Amino acid sequence: MTISPENPATTVTASLDFRSIDLRGRALSLAELRAAVPRAQHQTVADAEQKVLDIIAAVRSRGFAALGEFALAFDGVEQSHPRVPAAALAEALDSLDPAVRSALEESISRARRFAAAQRPADVDVELGDGAVVSQNWVPVGRVGLYVPGGLAVYPSSVIMNVVPAQAAGVPSVALASPPQKEFGGLPHPTILAAAALLGIDEVYAIGGAQAVAAFAYGIPGPGGEETLEPVDVVTGPGNIFVATAKRLVKGVVGIDSEAGTTEIAILADATARPDLVAADLISQAEHDPKAASVLVTDSAELAAAVDAELKRQAARTKHSERVVTALSGPQSGVVLVDNLEQGIAVCDAYAAEHLEIMTADAPAVAARIRNAGAIFVGDYSPVSLGDYCAGSNHVLPTSGTAAFSSGLNVTTFLRAVQLINYSRPALEEVSRHIVSLAGAEDLPGHGDAVTIRFAGE
Incomplete structure (x- = not known):
C-alpha cells in the first residue's frame, strides 16, 4: 500500500501500470488493428449467457416471486412487489438538494431541445398521377428504461433514457433501477427524484438482467397483484449481464444498443495538455474497475507526460483504488502511432463509446472519424460534459459496437411506417x-x- 504525498488521506493499494502498445512502423489491416487495441479480458458474454438465460426463464415462469428472490440474492432486499409507490417518488423530489435539482433541470432542458430537433419529418412522394408513397414516423407504444445502480448513482441516465422517449411521443414509459438496501428496498432517492421531475410515475425496484426480462415479457398480476405490462423497446446501459439480457431478448423487443462498461479513447498529438488528457481518462476510469481508458497519440513525449499525470492525479482522486485498477487493466493503455493518419485508423478500429479529439485543428480531425458513439471536440468538450449537460445523450454503444450502432436518440423510439396509396x-x-x-x-x-x-x- 502506498500513500499519496499530495493527499495523505488517500490510499492506493496497487501501483498504476498504464500499459503501452507500440504500433509505430507497422502497416496493419483493420482486423489486425482491432486485435491490437486494448480490450477487456474479463468475463465474456458467452460466460454470462447461461446465467442470464436462467434468470429470464425464472422471471417468465415465476414472475414477481422470482423477482423477489433475485432482489434478496443480489441486493439483500426483501420485496413483495417491485412497484415504487407514488408517495416515495413525491417524497424523493421534495427532499432533493436544490443544487442537484437545478442541475437536473438544466440537463433536462438542454436534452429536450436537442431531442426535439432529432425527430425526422414524414415524407410523401408522388411517383405519378394518383401514385403516392409515404413514410410516417410513429412512436412505439411502450418502453422500458433501465437505469443502473452499483458503484455510482445515475440520475443523469434517467434523463438520457426518458427525454428522447418523451420527445418521440411514446405514450407509456416505465423505468427500472436496482433496489437499494440502505433506502428501504427502493432505488436511490435521487433516481426517484429525477423520474418524478420528468413526470414518470411507473417506476420499479428491479435490477440487472431480471429487469430486462420483466420488461420484455411482462409479468401478470395474479392474486390482486399489479400487472407489469410488456414493452416494445428496452433501453439503457448496464453491466455485462444487462447487455447480455438485451441481446437475448432482441427480437421479442427492440433494444437501443449493447451498452456495457464505459470506455473513453482520446486521440491526441503533441499540442495536447497532459493534465487534461489524464483527468479525462480518470473521469471514466472512476466508473468501474473494468472501465476502459485509452490514449492514442503520435507523441511519445505526450504519452510519458500523461503517464506521470495519471500517477499524480489518480493518487489523490476519491476513488483512487477503482481508478488505478481500471487504468492498469488490459482494457486500458496508450497506443503509440506514427502519425495522425494511423491514429484515426486506430480510433475507427477501436470504435470508442466516447472519443475525445485533442489535436491541432480538432474539428477537422473529428470530421474524419467514422466510428464512435459520441465525439468530443477540443479542450473544452470533455466526456463529463456529455455525461450531464451537453444536451447530447450518454447512452452509447460500447465494446466496438459503435462501428454499426448508434447512441440512444429519438429514432430509437420511432418506427418508419410506409403507406402506399395508388x-x-x-x-x-x-x-x-x-x-x-x-x-x-x-x-x-x-x-x-x-x-x-x-x-x-
Whole structure:
C-alpha cells in the first residue's frame, strides 16, 4: 500500500501500470488493428449467457416471486412487489438538494431541445398521377428504461433514457433501477427524484438482467397483484449481464444498443495538455474497475507526460483504488502511432463509446472519424460534459459496437411506417411490370392479384 504525498488521506493499494502498445512502423489491416487495441479480458458474454438465460426463464415462469428472490440474492432486499409507490417518488423530489435539482433541470432542458430537433419529418412522394408513397414516423407504444445502480448513482441516465422517449411521443414509459438496501428496498432517492421531475410515475425496484426480462415479457398480476405490462423497446446501459439480457431478448423487443462498461479513447498529438488528457481518462476510469481508458497519440513525449499525470492525479482522486485498477487493466493503455493518419485508423478500429479529439485543428480531425458513439471536440468538450449537460445523450454503444450502432436518440423510439396509396389508373399503369416480375419469380398469384382488378373490362 502506498500513500499519496499530495493527499495523505488517500490510499492506493496497487501501483498504476498504464500499459503501452507500440504500433509505430507497422502497416496493419483493420482486423489486425482491432486485435491490437486494448480490450477487456474479463468475463465474456458467452460466460454470462447461461446465467442470464436462467434468470429470464425464472422471471417468465415465476414472475414477481422470482423477482423477489433475485432482489434478496443480489441486493439483500426483501420485496413483495417491485412497484415504487407514488408517495416515495413525491417524497424523493421534495427532499432533493436544490443544487442537484437545478442541475437536473438544466440537463433536462438542454436534452429536450436537442431531442426535439432529432425527430425526422414524414415524407410523401408522388411517383405519378394518383401514385403516392409515404413514410410516417410513429412512436412505439411502450418502453422500458433501465437505469443502473452499483458503484455510482445515475440520475443523469434517467434523463438520457426518458427525454428522447418523451420527445418521440411514446405514450407509456416505465423505468427500472436496482433496489437499494440502505433506502428501504427502493432505488436511490435521487433516481426517484429525477423520474418524478420528468413526470414518470411507473417506476420499479428491479435490477440487472431480471429487469430486462420483466420488461420484455411482462409479468401478470395474479392474486390482486399489479400487472407489469410488456414493452416494445428496452433501453439503457448496464453491466455485462444487462447487455447480455438485451441481446437475448432482441427480437421479442427492440433494444437501443449493447451498452456495457464505459470506455473513453482520446486521440491526441503533441499540442495536447497532459493534465487534461489524464483527468479525462480518470473521469471514466472512476466508473468501474473494468472501465476502459485509452490514449492514442503520435507523441511519445505526450504519452510519458500523461503517464506521470495519471500517477499524480489518480493518487489523490476519491476513488483512487477503482481508478488505478481500471487504468492498469488490459482494457486500458496508450497506443503509440506514427502519425495522425494511423491514429484515426486506430480510433475507427477501436470504435470508442466516447472519443475525445485533442489535436491541432480538432474539428477537422473529428470530421474524419467514422466510428464512435459520441465525439468530443477540443479542450473544452470533455466526456463529463456529455455525461450531464451537453444536451447530447450518454447512452452509447460500447465494446466496438459503435462501428454499426448508434447512441440512444429519438429514432430509437420511432418506427418508419410506409403507406402506399395508388388509384386505379396508377395501378393499371404499372400492372404489366408487376405481372412480368411475378412471372420471373414464379409467383403467378402475385400477378393475378393485380389483373383480377381489371378483368372483364
